[in-house]
Amino acid sequence: MSLKCIQLTEGQLLGYLSIIRRSFQAVAKEYNLPEENCLASGSFIKMDQLLTDFRRGVRMYGCLYEGTAAGYMQLELTEPGRFTLDKLAVLPEFRRQGIGTQMVNHAIDLARTHGGIELTIALFANDDRLIQWYTNHGFVHTGVVNRPGIPFPIAHMALDLHGPSR
Ligand SMILES: CC(C)(COP(=O)(O)OP(=O)(O)OC[C@H]1O[C@@H](n2cnc3c(N)ncnc32)[C@H](O)[C@@H]1OP(=O)(O)O)[C@@H](O)C(=O)NCCC(=O)NCCS
Numbered sequence: 001m002s003l004k005c006i007q008l009t010e011g012q013l014l015g016y017l018s019i020i021r022r023s024f025q026a027v028a029k030e031y032n033l034p035e036e037n038c039l040a041s042g043s044f045i046k047m048d049q050l051l052t053d054f055r056r057g058v059r060m061y062g063c064l065y066e067g068t069a070a071g072y073m074q075l076e077l078t079e080p081g082r083f084t085l086d087k088l089a090v091l092p093e094f095r096r097q098g099i100g101t102q103m104v105n106h107a108i109d110l111a112r113t114h115g116g117i118e119l120t121i122a123l124f125a126n127d128d129r130l131i132q133w134y135t136n137h138g139f140v141h142t143g144v145v146n147r148p149g150i151p152f153p154i155a156h157m158a159l160d161l162h163g164p165s166r
Contacts, residue, residue: 003102005073008060013050016062020045020072023089031124031152042087059110063090063103070094073103075110081117088121104137112161125155138163 008016024042027033033041053074054060063071073088085107090100111119123130125144135141139157147154 002066003063003070003099005061005063005103005106008054008062010051010054012062013054013060014047016060016069016072017045017047017050019062019069019091020050020087020089023072023091024087026092027124033151042089045087058086061103061106061110063099063106065094065099070099071103073107075107077114077116078120081115082120083111083114083116083118084120084122085111086121100133101137104134108137108159108161116161119159119161121157122154123157125153131155131157 020042021044024045028041028043033043050060053076058074058076060074061072062069063073065071069091071088071090071094074086076084076086078084085104088100088103088107090103108119119139120142121134121139123134125131131141134157137159139159142156142158144153144155
């Protein structure tokens with residue numbers, strides 16, 4: 001399978017906006033997330049939020065499957081040594097063929113290459129399937145929090161980038 005993840009330039013972001021929104025659409029529906037209540041959800045993300053994140057140093061990646069844009073993810077250095085993986089998403093028509101797994105592995109490699117010690121993610125605490133998926137990739141559950149504007153608890157997971165399994 002030929003998958004290539006490229007770090008996006010500011011000029012490429014607009015092309016990925018609809019990919020992020022479409023990839024998260026089912027999540028918004030499943031959780032019945034209203035736009036005004038959940039600015040963090042990828043399904044409602046606006047160009048200005050993407051640009052703001054880009055300009056404050058968030059690294060954004062487009063993933064191309066056989067040359068066609070199929071997924072998106074972003075990595076942010078949130079504390080020295082700690083990267084956060086966010087908005088990892090694969091378009092529905094490209095799912096369940098290992099693209100998401102390759103993207104997670106690529107994110108792990110990128111975080112490690114840039115000196116990361118830990119890679120963290122935040123996701124809906126009741127999404128058992130997704131939690132299991134990240135567990136299969138070596139992440140461990142580190143806690144649950146409630147965030148303003150998000151009507152569901154958020155689970156935090158982390159991966160030790162230099163742990164015995166890596
Ligand atoms: C989670 C996601 C990135 C997986 O992408 P993918 O390319 O299908 O991943 P893989 O092919 O490597 O793995 C498939 C596995 O993902 C797991 N999975 C997790 N969440 C899933 C979902 N919402 N739908 C389908 N499979 C899901 C299943 O275990 C599936 O295994 P199966 O095919 O045996 O059922 C993709 O489903 C997605 O974009 N979901 C919506 C956005 C999202 O929730 N992102 C996570 C933000 S933290």
